[in-house]
Amino acid sequence: MLNAAHHGKNLTARAETFTVKDFKLGLSPSMAWLMALILMVLGLVPVRAQTPSAAVVKIQTYYEQLMPTIQQAARLSVRERDKRFSPVFAAVFDIPTMTRLAVGPAWKSFSAEQQAAVRDAFARFIVAQYASQIKDYSGESFVVDPQTTPESRGGGEIVKTKLLQPGGRTVNINYLVRGERVVDIYLNGTISDLAMRRDEFSSVVAAGGADALIKRLRDRTDKLLGN
Numbered sequence: 001m002l003n004a005a006h007h008g009k010n011l012t013a014r015a016e017t018f019t020v021k022d023f024k025l026g027l028s029p030s031m032a033w034l035m036a037l038i039l040m041v042l043g044l045v046p047v048r049a050q051t052p053s054a055a056v057v058k059i060q061t062y063y064e065q066l067m068p069t070i071q072q073a074a075r076l077s078v079r080e081r082d083k084r085f086s087p088v089f090a091a092v093f094d095i096p097t098m099t100r101l102a103v104g105p106a107w108k109s110f111s112a113e114q115q116a117a118v119r120d121a122f123a124r125f126i127v128a129q130y131a132s133q134i135k136d137y138s139g140e141s142f143v144v145d146p147q148t149t150p151e152s153r154g155g156g157e158i159v160k161t162k163l164l165q166p167g168g169r170t171v172n173i174n175y176l177v178r179g180e181r182v183v184d185i186y187l188n189g190t191i192s193d194l195a196m197r198r199d200e201f202s203s204v205v206a207a208g209g210a211d212a213l214i215k216r217l218r219d220r221t222d223k224l225l226g227n
Contacts, residue, residue: 052146055157055177062092062182063142063161074136079225082131089130094181095123101184102197103213106205114210121217128224138166151176156183 052060069076069084076084099119100107110118141164148157156178163171172189175182185193204213 053148053157054180055148055159055175056144056146058092058177058180058182059159059161059175060144062088063144067142070134070140071137073134078128078132081134082128082225085131086127089127090123092182093126094178094183095119097178097181097183098122098194101194103201103205104198106202106210110210114214117214118210118217121214121221125217125221125224128221132224140165148177151178154178158186160189 065088066085069081073081096119099115099122102122103110103118107115143162143164145160145162148159150156151158156176159175159177161173161175163173165171172186174186174189176184176186187193201213204216208215
């Protein structure tokens with residue numbers, strides 16, 4: 001089954017056929033608008049679904065790209081799942097921003113070479129971690145809310161999603177999207193994934209600096225992939 005911790009549209013009334021200029025009954029402009037409103041209320045004027053935001057489309061596409069591998073998970077090795085997930089994660093997640101936020105204030109003390117090595121190690125680790133958790137498929141599905149919530153502190157949008165599991169269990173997984181890239185995941189809808197990682201990484205950095213964090217990430221990745 002999927003690991004729960006890791007992973008309907010509103011309609012806007014819009015006249016497409018009938019506009020004020022279509023009325024040839026000698027009505028005043030105010031009466032013409034009133035007639036148009038009545039027609040919309042009665043459902044005689046076509047309505048068009050609101051176009052989802054780029055952030056919503058990004059997450060919908062992300063899930064669509066994950067599902068074929070998830071559905072075949074039991075027949076694939078962890079390495080095969082990792083290989084398939086890697087390009088999907090690279091296209092969706094803002095790895096440089098996520099790495100910097102996961103490390104926290106110590107990031108500024110790393111050299112450029114260390115920062116690059118940490119980014120690479122972190123990117124490989126999060127994909128391997130996900131690949132190791134998706135072991136089989138039991139009919140789970142994802143639902144993406146077409147309405148986003150603005151994120152006031154740093155900007156961006158919160159895209160709300162649900163993981164629907166067999167037996168009726170629902171798990172909330174929300175994504176913070178900035179510039180069409182994911183910069184954080186909120187497990188159970190509210191728990192920042194990066195905040196939890198920062199708690200772990202800070203102790204590693206405090207004990208051994210950037211090199212210790214790079215080694216920790218690489219070692220954990222190798223273990224997850226069965227090296």
